Amino acid sequence: MIRSLAIAAVLVFAAPAYAQSADNRLTLTFETGAETGAVLVALYDSEAAYEGGQPTRVAQVDVAAGQREAVFDLPAGTYGMKAVHDVNGNGKMDVNPFGMPSEPFAFSNNAVGNMGPAKWDRARFEVAGATAQTIRIR
Amino acid sequence: MTPTRRTLFMGAAALAAARVLTPDRAYAAQAMAASADWALATADVEGDVAPRALTLVHGRAPAGLAGSLYRNGPAKFRRPGGASQHWFDGDGLIRRWRVEDGQATLAARFADTPKRRQEAEVGAMLMPGFGTIADPRARIGSADDASPANTSVHKVGGKLWALWEAGSPLAMDPETLATEAFVTLRPDLKNMPFLAHPRIEPDGRIWNLGVGGKQAMVWRLAADGTLEDAELVPLPRASYIHDFSATARHLVIVLQPWVHARNVMPMSAAFAWTPEAGTQVLVIEKADLTKRRIYDLPPFGFFHVGDAWEEADGTIRFDLCAHKDMDFAARGAHEVLNGVPLGHDPAELAMVVLEPNGRGRLERTGVVGEFPRSDPRRAGLARRFSLHTTGERADRPLASAVAVTDWRSGRTRSFDFGPGHVTDEMVYVPKPGSVHEADAWLVGPTINLKAGVSELHVLDLMHVEDGPVATWRADVALPAAFHGNWV
Numbered sequence: 001m002i003r004s005l006a007i008a009a010v011l012v013f014a015a016p017a018y019a020q021s022a023d024n025r026l027t028l029t030f031e032t033g034a035e036t037g038a039v040l041v042a043l044y045d046s047e048a049a050y051e052g053g054q055p056t057r058v059a060q061v062d063v064a065a066g067q068r069e070a071v072f073d074l075p076a077g078t079y080g081m082k083a084v085h086d087v088n089g090n091g092k093m094d095v096n097p098f099g100m101p102s103e104p105f106a107f108s109n110n111a112v113g114n115m116g117p118a119k120w121d122r123a124r125f126e127v128a129g130a131t132a133q134t135i136r137i138r
Numbered sequence: 139m140t141p142t143r144r145t146l147f148m149g150a151a152a153l154a155a156a157r158v159l160t161p162d163r164a165y166a167a168q169a170m171a172a173s174a175d176w177a178l179a180t181a182d183v184e185g186d187v188a189p190r191a192l193t194l195v196h197g198r199a200p201a202g203l204a205g206s207l208y209r210n211g212p213a214k215f216r217r218p219g220g221a222s223q224h225w226f227d228g229d230g231l232i233r234r235w236r237v238e239d240g241q242a243t244l245a246a247r248f249a250d251t252p253k254r255r256q257e258a259e260v261g262a263m264l265m266p267g268f269g270t271i272a273d274p275r276a277r278i279g280s281a282d283d284a285s286p287a288n289t290s291v292h293k294v295g296g297k298l299w300a301l302w303e304a305g306s307p308l309a310m311d312p313e314t315l316a317t318e319a320f321v322t323l324r325p326d327l328k329n330m331p332f333l334a335h336p337r338i339e340p341d342g343r344i345w346n347l348g349v350g351g352k353q354a355m356v357w358r359l360a361a362d363g364t365l366e367d368a369e370l371v372p373l374p375r376a377s378y379i380h381d382f383s384a385t386a387r388h389l390v391i392v393l394q395p396w397v398h399a400r401n402v403m404p405m406s407a408a409f410a411w412t413p414e415a416g417t418q419v420l421v422i423e424k425a426d427l428t429k430r431r432i433y434d435l436p437p438f439g440f441f442h443v444g445d446a447w448e449e450a451d452g453t454i455r456f457d458l459c460a461h462k463d464m465d466f467a468a469r470g471a472h473e474v475l476n477g478v479p480l481g482h483d484p485a486e487l488a489m490v491v492l493e494p495n496g497r498g499r500l501e502r503t504g505v506v507g508e509f510p511r512s513d514p515r516r517a518g519l520a521r522r523f524s525l526h527t528t529g530e531r532a533d534r535p536l537a538s539a540v541a542v543t544d545w546r547s548g549r550t551r552s553f554d555f556g557p558g559h560v561t562d563e564m565v566y567v568p569k570p571g572s573v574h575e576a577d578a579w580l581v582g583p584t585i586n587l588k589a590g591v592s593e594l595h596v597l598d599l600m601h602v603e604d605g606p607v608a609t610w611r612a613d614v615a616l617p618a619a620f621h622g623n624w625v
Binding site: 087100101 | 266272274276277278279280281283325326327328329330331348350353355370
């Protein structure tokens, strides 16, 4: 699922995030463990989308160029975020020979799963007005 | 993880008694007897143990004995909101027994793992393990998040590596015992497993496996911990592999008929005992991992093997502690944690012989034995001696004795500390300047149950039956540990 998210993010990220309402601006700041590559971000607006559908927004944070933030102007509502740090810049989340992720990943609320991706109930958060989260991805 | 030892438990008398008592009455009676005896072996330690001097209570420090015995084993199993369900799942406590200038000291610190931090914060044991299922509150993004780092400890380069078997090595400072970070040997191999029983060649090169179902990563590291090679090899079956062996030229992987059969937790419930499949031994050439042979042996279970060697005619030999089955792993180690052995045969020391003609056999000794160790200078080479624990019984789940088996004479000599002690694995320490295999000490701790403290003992390999030449006593009791090394 993480892999599909990463691919989706890469495919769609060319579509610019467009302003919905500057009154509901979400700012995600990523604290990375490496200074290379990019953080691929996918934002979901429902549990169904988060657990297996399409993201409502995607973004790419060019870590190598010094970027650390992704900013979204959104309708107020409930969201969940998945991110992967593509450290080596090959456009995907790498896995080790046993299929486990070998590049850092993170979820909104800095949620961690229980032997799998963090579920919606741990990752969901409200966007209402200016909203910010700092995400540790290392 | 670990485990070891096992065993033990089942004397004929206890068994006979259990047959006439109802199971719950027998259970309760054994629980009372057991908790009165060796509960210190699986007791909780509440915090790090600051460095402290030990008191010499017997003999004298052998001239020339200087170094540190680093050992690792679980020492925290219970928190108010929930407890580990299996002996192998407690938090690793790294102990350093140091002998220097005739004096001995002890220090110990817990591996400061993500597991331990989360569990301390919540006040409950949360993480899944060998025999424990995950608490719904656990936050687990990788196997390392669940690692108790509790199985062994090696000095690699300038660091200690606390080892588990399903995750990465955990680097620690050998002086302060402070935890540093999980070791990633190469970025693309992050989060790959690394067994707690690497095989170390006499020049320091490290071979190890990381096991995942019917595949194993073969790790080859320089003595300083630098990765030299990592290559996946297929396995003929998804056996539980805690330990493996090696000759100078081969990796020797014993595949017991305790095989992954279902995707359930805990891990111990995912394996099935299939004796009809027998036990296999996979021999792989170190120089070309595609060159392999498979030998068939009768069924037995095991945790631990000794260093292997190859004779001039190509015959491969290694010692191994054979269990009748793996019931101890599946059930017994739950019981040990609660002081309630229900009856398990102890392991028997045996020699595996793999002939060049493709035939293999298991030569049993009739000697109870676990935790085999030998001369690290002869790892992979012909040798004469195995050190091991002995004396485990059905009604005494942990060893009280240590032994030296001489494979040339077939004789085993032992020293029993008595029912008032639980013995740990002891390691082989060469005497300074010696080259002969017999010129060595056994060094290792026991728990003195009556005094309620841990002790460190030194025995002479050639006079092991005479008991310790030196014993130091601590002012604290540390629970039984699994494995360690003399540095």
